[in-house]
Amino acid sequence: MTALRTHTRSMKGWWRRHPAYRQYLLREATSVVIGLYALCLLWGMTALLLGPGAHDVWRACVQSLPGRAFHLLALAAFSWHAWTWFRLLPLTVAPLRLGRYRITQTLVHRAALGAWALASAALLVAAAGGLR
Structure with a gap:
């Protein structure tokens, strides 16, 4: 007796088929930036526990040009994430x-x-x- 073979459709490039899929993936990608921002805040709270020296190092890192750029990226990610969820709110x-x-x-x-x-x-x- 032979085994039944079923067709399995390829999932390659599924996210390119519809704009809603791309927006979904972009919203989910903002979660990565939000998670990194949470780690940055956790680092800051840990630095507070370790003392003034560690906190000064954290503040210097946050106030540097890359730190400010990261904060702008995080602001954009938070805003996009919130906006898309507020657009979905009436549907839920x-x-x-x-x-x-x-x-x-x-x-x-x-x-x-x-x-x-x-x-x-x-x-x-x-x-x-x-x-x-």
Whole structure:
């Protein structure tokens, strides 16, 4: 008796077939940059535990030109990642109703973007020295 042979379609280049696949991979690639940024912050917290000398080395590294470039890359990655997730948010939320009114996907998307903008502005004010 011979074994049944089934056709297995090649997955080579699957991500090139549709723009949505490329955007998905780009969003997932931003997770790598976000992970590297988390490691940078972990290094900074470890440097705080090790003392002023280690913390000064970490700060010098972060404030150097490559460190600033990495922070700009991380900002772009965070922004793209957040933007794409906020675009997907209305698709993941069950249809919402407030009384007899239906809350549209556009309103959910705009509310999420507004909350993001408000939180970003609050962090910017806090980083700039706070409200004195």
